[in-house]
Amino acid sequence: MSSLDETSTKILVLGDSCVGKTSLCHCIAGEPGRNYDSTIGATVIMAWHEYRAGTPEQRTELLELWDIGGMVAHRQAAQVFFEGAVGAILVHDLTNKRSEENLATWLTMLDGKPRAPKTSKDPAAVALKVDIESCNIPVLIVGTKADLVPHKGPVSYDRLHIDSLKNILRGSANSITLARFFDSCLDRTRRTSLSSSFFAANSRSMTPNTSIAGSGPNVTSSGAASNANVTNRTMSPFTTIPIGQS
Amino acid sequence: MEGNYDTWVVTASLILFFITGWIFYTKQLFKNYEVHNKFVQFIFSFTFSLSCSLFELIIFEIADVLDPVSRQNYWTNCLSIILFTLVVVIPIYMAFLSIQSLKFIQPKATLPLTLLFWIVFLYFFWKIGDPFPILSSKHGIFTIEQVISRVGVIGVTVMAVLSGFGAVNAPYTYMTIFMRPVEEIQAQQLEKRLIHAMDMIVSKKRKMARNQLELKRLNAEKSSKEPSFLSRLWSNFNEGVSETNLESQISRMESEIKPLETLSKYLFLELVELRNMLDRVKFSKTFLGMYFNVLGHFFSLYCIWKIFISFINIIFDRVGKVDPVTRLIEISVNYVGIDMDVRYWSQYISFFLVGVIAITSVRGLLITMAKFFVSISNIRSSNIIVLGFAQIMGMYFVSSVLLMRMNVPPQYRIILTQVLGKLQFNFYHRWFDVIFLISAVTSIVVFSIIRKSSDARFRH
Secondary structure: OOHHHHOOEEEEEEEOOOOOHHHHHHHHHOOOOOOOOOOOOEEEEEEEEEEOOOOOOOEEEEEEEEEEOOOHHHHHHHHHHHOOOOEEEEEEEOOOHHHHHOHHHHHHHHHOOOOOOOOOOOHHHHHHHOOHHHOOOOEEEEEEOHHHOOOOOOOOOOEEEOOOOOOOOOOOHHHHHHHHHHHHHHHOOOOOOOOHHHHHHHHHHOOOOOOOOOOOOOOOOOHHHHHOOOOOOOEOOOOOOEOOOO | OHHHHHHHHHHHHHHHHHHHHHHHHHHHHOOOOOOOOHHHHHHHHHHHHHHHHHHHHHHHHHHOOOOHHHHHHHHHHHHHHHHHHHHHHHHHHHHHHHHHHOOOOOHHHHHHHHHHHHHHHHHHHHHOOOOOOOOOHHHOOOOHHHHHHHHHHHHHHHHHHHHHHHHHHHHHHHOHHHOOOOOHHHHHHHHHHHHHHHHHHHHHHHHHHHHHHHHHHHHHHHHHOOOOHHHHHHHHHHHHHHHHHHHHHHHHHHHHHHHHHHHHHHHHHHHHHHHHHHHHHHHHOOHHHHHHHHHHHHHHHHHHHHHHHHHHHHHOOOOOOOOHHHHHHHHHHHHHOOOOOHHHHHHHHHHHHHHHHHHHHHHHHHHHHHHHHHHHOOOOOHHHHHHHHHHHHHHHHHHHHHHHHHHOOHHHHHHHHHHHOOOOHHHHHHHHHHHHHHHHHHHHHHHHHHHHHHHHHHOO
16 A cells, blocks of 8 residues: 555646635535635645546546635745645635736746736736746646626636535536546656556456445445555556656 | 815815725735726725825925915815815715625624724724823814814824834844845755755655555445445444544544644745845845945935933923924025025925825825735635725824924914814824834834844854
8 A cells, every 4th residue: 555655636726815726626526615714824725636537548646636815925935845846726716806817927836937917808808818838847727716706707718617515426527627637747747557457457357436425426336446556657547658657 | 266276276185085096905905816896996096096196285385376265165175175085975885895895794784783883983083082191072072173184193103113113124124234134045945945845744654545445445335335234344344444544544634744844834834035135135236226225225224313302302391493494594695605485495495395205105005005016915805804994094184284284384384273173183193103113113123023033042
């Protein structure tokens, strides 16, 4: 079990103060509904995620969601937490347009490329300005407090509107986008399955995702069995580039 | 014709101040939030414009612009409206918003509760006048003098507290002899410690997450199986042991993680403070920083003199008889030997002085308000806080008009006395000195305590 203790992937959760980052992290981890105080510094919330669910390479992975406090006075010091992250979730408040405009500032903090946060009335223009394609790690943009603005829909397919007080339903568009994002983050880490033949033999022992009452969509009862298969990586099945052992 | 022109001037300036307040609201106060409640914005800008027009009317008095009769009317109107806003409109709306945000109050009960709160507020507002030598109720209840005397007490207290704190804070912030020598390497060491603490938290949470997963798996297996009686007994015994083992491990790890998280918060706050200090040291090496450093020396001398003078005033029960303007003219005529036309120059200088005081106090208050608001507000309470600020701002400006009387020569004092009514002005000056002294001394004590404790922390 000792090698399993080293495997977890760091994902940052960034955004202005009071947008709901801590609630969002607990919602992703499967325990929604509590009220949280303002985060000082960073808190880490662990969440399980089914990597490549439904394919032969399915594995259960552990994610560290680093919920970083967004207060303005702490912003410069918070950059100490950014090191080693493979993905970032930018959170804004759907009832507060300024928080969405400030996402450009957070993106600049991530990769250092200057972006001027200019204000604009058109939601599509504001969305375009936060150009996550130019960032070198996968970025997902999530709008919280969706229950307060039920009339608004997401601007594009890769934006999420989440109500953090409720569970994310399995099979909903939100859960699929989240799963795709976490998969792309995990792809960038130096960890993959063993050769596919080994997994073909074991695939019968993996039961499909059985959700346990009260928990979120990402915990399975066969997680422990599949975790035992994760060891060193020799070759990524998705590229032809051999990657060294981790 | 004169009346029309006067009305136009006053109305135009009111509108100009209103627009300034409106823009300040959106650009500075609410720069991180969306403005949902336009009524609060309106109240704030309205209070701001009325307060600025008070200053403007004083300047008009001294410079003798506009027709005196209409000036008197405008004074009375302006004062009545602003006092009405401060005592009636803002408290009621603040109480209404606060009660609305409380979850356990039924919607039907908000209006009666608001009125109840307002009546309680009025009672305490009235009672403020009792311990002080201001007008008794023999002189009527709803007159301007009664209200303004109480508003004056509160406003003078706020002014004195802010001045006392500012007098100590400004030299402390800008003068380099108070800055602690910190180096980049200390920040890096602190960062290393913080990252180490976070790594420990993460590894413990990993173990805990896997244990929790295992526990869930065991529970699910137990609930899904249908074994025979004996095997159930056996599995209960077996699984029970490993389950309680897991549970005890989980709770043990939780109790280990809590102090680590507290440590990480503490380290992070220290890192923030250290980075602030580094920024200040870097700033003090720039030209602007050196300029502020020199200014800080002069300003600290002025503050020490002010503290000393208010101390003397209280001890010897002396109220300054001579205002700065006349004193300046006296000095320049008697000691320096400049030959000046006293009347012309006294008007000019007092006009200038009042203008400078007005502008700096408006600007200082707005900047302080913006800084405080951005740091202490969150999205839920922003409206209530900004209404509180509007209230403080109104009281602050009304009482600075009151205290302005001390700074102008006697012929203009009469005008202010006429307008503001028969108030015990000397009392307000004495009260200002007392509160200023208390606030300055308290700030010095607090700053030295903070300094000592952070010195002890940063020594290693």
